[in-house]
Amino acid sequence: MSDRSLAPAGSQVDEDGYVVIPATRRPDGTWRKERRVKQGFVPREEMPKFETRGAQVRREVESRQQSNGGPPGWFPDVDEKPAAKKKSKQAKAPKAADTTAVSKSKAAVVESIEAQMSQVQIDHPTPADEGDPQKKIRNLKKRIRQIEELEEKLKAGESNPTPEQSEKINRKSGLLHELEQLQNQE
Numbered sequence: 001m002s003d004r005s006l007a008p009a010g011s012q013v014d015e016d017g018y019v020v021i022p023a024t025r026r027p028d029g030t031w032r033k034e035r036r037v038k039q040g041f042v043p044r045e046e047m048p049k050f051e052t053r054g055a056q057v058r059r060e061v062e063s064r065q066q067s068n069g070g071p072p073g074w075f076p077d078v079d080e081k082p083a084a085k086k087k088s089k090q091a092k093a094p095k096a097a098d099t100t101a102v103s104k105s106k107a108a109v110v111e112s113i114e115a116q117m118s119q120v121q122i123d124h125p126t127p128a129d130e131g132d133p134q135k136k137i138r139n140l141k142k143r144i145r146q147i148e149e150l151e152e153k154l155k156a157g158e159s160n161p162t163p164e165q166s167e168k169i170n171r172k173s174g175l176l177h178e179l180e181q182l183q184n185q186e
Contacts, residue, residue, distance in 0.1 A: 013039075133182055140179040147172045 011021045014036070021035045021043075051059075147168055154161055161169070 133186060137179065137182050140175055140182070144172065144175050144179065147175070 011019050014020055017039055018036045019039060019041060021037060023034045024032045026032060150161075150165055151169060153159065154165075
């Protein structure tokens with residue numbers, strides 16, 4: 001391959017080995033300057049468009065389908081299932097005696113499942129049952145401290161308690177009891 005074959009069309013190679021792309025006229029009539037570029041440079045206009053691997057595969061499959069004469073999405077390699085015989089409406093429709101037997105068997109299955117579900121007991125662990133006792137104690141002390149700060153604000157008359165705040169204050173005795181139990185366990 002010669003140096004000339006790598007140069008863009010209409011260009012010349014100078015004595016330094018650079019390619020000189022001559023000045024060209026733009027569509028609006030103005031002139032582009034002559035450009036001096038390194039050997040092997042390809043202008044942006046002449047670069048091939050980037051194509052992802054998925055797009056390349058898709059294009060290849062489409063060209064294969066067109067050459068096989070099939071419609072898009074049709075693969076001749078895949079074996080097609082033989083067409084099923086059509087049944088008459090009489091053969092498809094269940095008989096009345098069969099439907100009552102089926103409904104009775106479904107009812108029996110439902111009843112047995114309901115009986116099994118009533119015997120199942122689900123034991124949900126409470127957040128207090130899990131984890132480190134020291135961590136639980138710190139958490140309870142923090143919640144009690146927040147409740148006491150809320151009570152002080154309400155006593156000072158800064159605002160009226162919302163229903164959520166009232167519930168939080170009502171839980172204070174339960175939290176104190178739980179804290180006492182955890183401290184006694186240690």
